[in-house]
Amino acid sequence: MALDKIGIAKRIAQELQDGWYVNLGIGIPTLVANYVPEEMTVEFQSENGVLGMGPFPFEGEEDADLINAGKQTITVNPGASFFDSATSFAMIRGQHVQLTVLGAMEVSQYGDIANWKIPGKMVKGMGGAMDLVASAENIIVAMMHSNKAGESKILPACTLPLTGVGCVKKVVTELAVLEIKNGAFHLIERAPGVTVEEIIAKTAGKLIVPEFVPEMVL
Amino acid sequence: MALDKIGIAKRIAQELQDGWYVNLGIGIPTLVANYVPEEMTVEFQSENGVLGMGPFPFEGEEDADLINAGKQTITVNPGASFFDSATSFAMIRGQHVQLTVLGAMEVSQYGDIANWKIPGKMVKGMGGAMDLVASAENIIVAMMHSNKAGESKILPACTLPLTGVGCVKKVVTELAVLEIKNGAFHLIERAPGVTVEEIIAKTAGKLIVPEFVPEMVL
Amino acid sequence: MNKVVDHISDALNGIEDGMTIMLGGFGLCGIPENSIKELVKMGTKNLTCISNNAGVDDYGLGLLLQRKQIKKMISSYVGENEEFERQMLSGELEVDLIPQGSLAERCRAGGAGIPAFFTPAGYGTEVAEGKEVRVFNGKPHILESALTADFAIVKAWKGDTEGNLVFKATAMNFNPMMAMAGKITIAEVEELVPAGSLDPNFIHTPGIFVQRIFKGAVFEKRIEQRTVRKRA
Amino acid sequence: MNKVVDHISDALNGIEDGMTIMLGGFGLCGIPENSIKELVKMGTKNLTCISNNAGVDDYGLGLLLQRKQIKKMISSYVGENEEFERQMLSGELEVDLIPQGSLAERCRAGGAGIPAFFTPAGYGTEVAEGKEVRVFNGKPHILESALTADFAIVKAWKGDTEGNLVFKATAMNFNPMMAMAGKITIAEVEELVPAGSLDPNFIHTPGIFVQRIFKGAVFEKRIEQRTVRKRA
Numbered sequence: 001m002a003l004d005k006i007g008i009a010k011r012i013a014q015e016l017q018d019g020w021y022v023n024l025g026i027g028i029p030t031l032v033a034n035y036v037p038e039e040m041t042v043e044f045q046s047e048n049g050v051l052g053m054g055p056f057p058f059e060g061e062e063d064a065d066l067i068n069a070g071k072q073t074i075t076v077n078p079g080a081s082f083f084d085s086a087t088s089f090a091m092i093r094g095q096h097v098q099l100t101v102l103g104a105m106e107v108s109q110y111g112d113i114a115n116w117k118i119p120g121k122m123v124k125g126m127g128g129a130m131d132l133v134a135s136a137e138n139i140i141v142a143m144m145h146s147n148k149a150g151e152s153k154i155l156p157a158c159t160l161p162l163t164g165v166g167c168v169k170k171v172v173t174e175l176a177v178l179e180i181k182n183g184a185f186h187l188i189e190r191a192p193g194v195t196v197e198e199i200i201a202k203t204a205g206k207l208i209v210p211e212f213v214p215e216m217v218l
Numbered sequence: 219m220a221l222d223k224i225g226i227a228k229r230i231a232q233e234l235q236d237g238w239y240v241n242l243g244i245g246i247p248t249l250v251a252n253y254v255p256e257e258m259t260v261e262f263q264s265e266n267g268v269l270g271m272g273p274f275p276f277e278g279e280e281d282a283d284l285i286n287a288g289k290q291t292i293t294v295n296p297g298a299s300f301f302d303s304a305t306s307f308a309m310i311r312g313q314h315v316q317l318t319v320l321g322a323m324e325v326s327q328y329g330d331i332a333n334w335k336i337p338g339k340m341v342k343g344m345g346g347a348m349d350l351v352a353s354a355e356n357i358i359v360a361m362m363h364s365n366k367a368g369e370s371k372i373l374p375a376c377t378l379p380l381t382g383v384g385c386v387k388k389v390v391t392e393l394a395v396l397e398i399k400n401g402a403f404h405l406i407e408r409a410p411g412v413t414v415e416e417i418i419a420k421t422a423g424k425l426i427v428p429e430f431v432p433e434m435v436l
Numbered sequence: 437m438n439k440v441v442d443h444i445s446d447a448l449n450g451i452e453d454g455m456t457i458m459l460g461g462f463g464l465c466g467i468p469e470n471s472i473k474e475l476v477k478m479g480t481k482n483l484t485c486i487s488n489n490a491g492v493d494d495y496g497l498g499l500l501l502q503r504k505q506i507k508k509m510i511s512s513y514v515g516e517n518e519e520f521e522r523q524m525l526s527g528e529l530e531v532d533l534i535p536q537g538s539l540a541e542r543c544r545a546g547g548a549g550i551p552a553f554f555t556p557a558g559y560g561t562e563v564a565e566g567k568e569v570r571v572f573n574g575k576p577h578i579l580e581s582a583l584t585a586d587f588a589i590v591k592a593w594k595g596d597t598e599g600n601l602v603f604k605a606t607a608m609n610f611n612p613m614m615a616m617a618g619k620i621t622i623a624e625v626e627e628l629v630p631a632g633s634l635d636p637n638f639i640h641t642p643g644i645f646v647q648r649i650f651k652g653a654v655f656e657k658r659i660e661q662r663t664v665r666k667r668a
Numbered sequence: 669m670n671k672v673v674d675h676i677s678d679a680l681n682g683i684e685d686g687m688t689i690m691l692g693g694f695g696l697c698g699i700p701e702n703s704i705k706e707l708v709k710m711g712t713k714n715l716t717c718i719s720n721n722a723g724v725d726d727y728g729l730g731l732l733l734q735r736k737q738i739k740k741m742i743s744s745y746v747g748e749n750e751e752f753e754r755q756m757l758s759g760e761l762e763v764d765l766i767p768q769g770s771l772a773e774r775c776r777a778g779g780a781g782i783p784a785f786f787t788p789a790g791y792g793t794e795v796a797e798g799k800e801v802r803v804f805n806g807k808p809h810i811l812e813s814a815l816t817a818d819f820a821i822v823k824a825w826k827g828d829t830e831g832n833l834v835f836k837a838t839a840m841n842f843n844p845m846m847a848m849a850g851k852i853t854i855a856e857v858e859e860l861v862p863a864g865s866l867d868p869n870f871i872h873t874p875g876i877f878v879q880r881i882f883k884g885a886v887f888e889k890r891i892e893q894r895t896v897r898k899r900a
Binding site: 264265266267268273274275276277278279280281282283284285286287288289290291292294300301302303304306307310311330335338339340341342343344345346347348349352353379380381382383384 | 694695696697698720743744745746747748753756757763765767768769770771772773775776787788789790791792793794795825835836837838839840841842843844845872889890891892893894895896897898899
Binding site: 046047048049050055056057058059060061062063064065066067068069070071072073074076082083084085086088089092093112117120121122123124125126127128129130131134135161162163164165166 | 463465466488511512513515516521525531533536537538540544555558559561562563593604608610611613640657658659660661662664666667
């Protein structure tokens with residue numbers, strides 16, 4: 001069965017390592033924070049200027065001055081720090097953040113990503129995404145395999161304006177975990193109960209399928 | 219009579235304006251702080267990371283963590299701030315400092331300045347001087363008209379390695395106030411009792427002398 | 437020399453039609469809300485606004501958009517504002533979208549006297565069009581230029597009479613760099629204190645970057661996404 | 669994940685002959701004095717040291733110069749150290765003198781992922797030799813590149829177990845930028861406190877830039893120029 005958003009978040013959480021600083025994008029990526037393995041310390045950075053993000057505040061304790069990059073009210077953990085936007089992106093551009101998780105509209109087999117603009121239709125802006133994807137050594141994209149019309153978003157080449165080129169290393173969708181290298185998607189894992197055939201059918205980009213494709217363990 | 223160091227500092231202090239942020243170099247420039255007109259508020263910046271420098275500390279109250287760019291123990295006034303070296307030079311390079319006063323070994327009639335190196339003999343380094351002279355809109359050099367051998371340091375062209383080109387606007391020496399423009403020194407004022415002839419004799423660079431040269435009023 | 441301004445109209449004096457203004461804030465967090473309302477009152481037109489976001493339809497910079505006071509926006513993300521999207525797609529509004537880190541760094545560069553710098557952000561995208569590309573350490577970078585403004589308007593938590601500013605939590609965001617990059621920088625603060633009240637070790641924006649300071653009359657501090665959890 | 673190191677020898681573990689090391693401090697103010705003494709003990713050789721100054725003959729980096737542990741110095745001002753001047757003029761020591769603001773900015777750039785930037789400092793001087801010149805706003809600038817180091821060693825007033833650092837007065841100086849630019853950054857602190865003890869609004873160096881932290885055993889904090897005034 002295809003994963004739900006929580007399933008995708010849980011699978012991405014398995015990529016975390018102790019001591020890492022991690023930047024989570026808006027949407028599914030934000031959920032990853034809920035599934036950090038207990039024995040691990042991971043610090044979450046938000047590009048609007050905070051390290052050490054904690055859970056949402058209790059009702060009535062929201063502070064308009066304390067938000068994440070999704071403009072949501074948050075709290076911070078002991079050992080947190082606040083800083084200005086230039087310092088925040090110094091952390092990102094300077095590769096001090098070990099993992100970036102973000103959403104995408106399209107990903108190509110070369111690791112290109114598009115997630116900020118649909119010409120003539122929607123322009124929200126790139127926010128920090130272009131800095132994040134151009135800088136991070138380790139980028140995981142959390143996304144749905146297909147759009148609402150059923151068309152694959154895992155493509156030979158992006159059709160939308162790019163956010164970054166050759167930067168995405170891994171994609172986690174409701175169906176599969178894909179690694180991107182040498183100009184192809186490599187099928188690493190499939191969601192529980194999802195067949196390799198379904199993944200092949202829904203992947204438009206070049207897909208390398210090994211003989212054995214393990215099921216995710218969540 | 220030629221000015222002493224205090225006289226030079228007093229004359230430079232007349233250039234100050236209310237509300238200015240000022241960077242004073244090591245040596246004579248440091249003395250300028252003692253002669254700020256009473257009705258004026260001037261903030262002193264030191265490039266090692268402090269705004270709002272006050273007088274030297276009382277004996278026994280020196281703090282090793284609180285020094286100026288000359289490595290002297292200092293105090294700060296109410297409203298002071300400390301910051302890192304990058305921010306300090308952001309202030310300087312970004313022209314937020316209204317006046318820079320520094321010493322020189324040589325100054326040329328084109329506003330070039332040399333004050334950091336005597337090849338094969340002395341190399342102390344430029345410290346912040348190159349940033350200061352390249353950035354400041356308003357640079358006054360405090361120096362002696364001649365070196366110990368009696369040779370003029372007010373030159374057609376510098377002979378020593380340069381600190382900056384075409385940047386000095388005004389020179390105050392023990393003999394005179396000189397303005398630099400259009401490739402020449404312009405004699406603006408002479409020290410009390412000093413003759414125009416003496417200044418002409420001791421100035422190697424092109425000197426423009428107006429019909430009437432007022433005496434400094436200190 | 438007195439930086440303290442009693443009336444907001446004096447604080448914003450000199451802002452004229454066609455000028456470029458930087459405004460601090462991320463979303464609605466840390467925006468100079470009193471000054472924005474005053475700009476509405478002033479009716480200043482044809483402004484170029486440099487601000488990470490464009491407010492929401494009825495608050496923050498959205499108020500200026502509604503009244504068509506803005507000719508051009510320089511921002512990184514404008515997704516919360518429908519009127520913005522409408523004006524942009526219809527061509528009424530010029531828009532320069534910039535990666536957020538480049539926006540922050542370009543403001544800092546403007547304030548720090550650095551006319552241009554190389555960054556990897558935006559290489560291979562629309563953002564890089566017409567910009568110089570150079571490879572460093574095997575990685576392509578693009579040359580970005582400094583941003584400055586006729587006026588920068590920032591919002592701080594506390595400020596003293598010397599113009600020293602302190603920000604609270606994530607309301608800091610773009611405010612410190614924009615304070616550096618304004619030819620004239622105006623700070624509206626929640627608390628205005630005498631010089632010497634703030635610890636000189638913990639000043640976020642040294643007073644040298646601030647020309648005018650005033651205590652804001654009202655801080656609504658609207659929350660954009662109120663997310664909470666239930667008590668156990 | 670534990671950043672706290674109990675023994676200084678563990679803190680400096682991995683520093684090897686021929687490496688590039690950044691060391692914070694301005695003159696003798698804010699230098700990592702415990703770590704410098706440990707480097708003397710370790711006897712590490714052929715070091716390239718990036719530090720604004722070179723200490724005095726018998727303290728700070730002067731101790732490493734005495735023992736010829738330094739192959740190359742990258743500094744802005746070295747006027748307080750006779751042994752330095754002797755080694756440089758005799759050619760024993762390679763020296764790269766850099767304008768102070770460029771040094772600070774190059775370290776920040778190294779930590780911030782900015783490979784190069786333009787600055788007016790040094791144009792028309794020896795410093796500009798071999799560097800690209802470009803005119804912005806009618807003024808010539810030179811292109812300066814980022815500096816990074818195998819290890820950065822900084823000294824802070826207080827630090828917490830997450831690596832967050834707070835500096836005191838002008839002992840801050842180059843420490844924050846160097847903390848950003850080290851592949852591995854080591855912080856020696858006067859006071860080591862539990863996470864949560866420092867106000868998150870007033871952290872000078874966020875812990876993300878610090879990999880190892882330890883409490884220094886002894887802080888001599890020598891004063892270079894003791895200037896005082898008499899009580900009235």
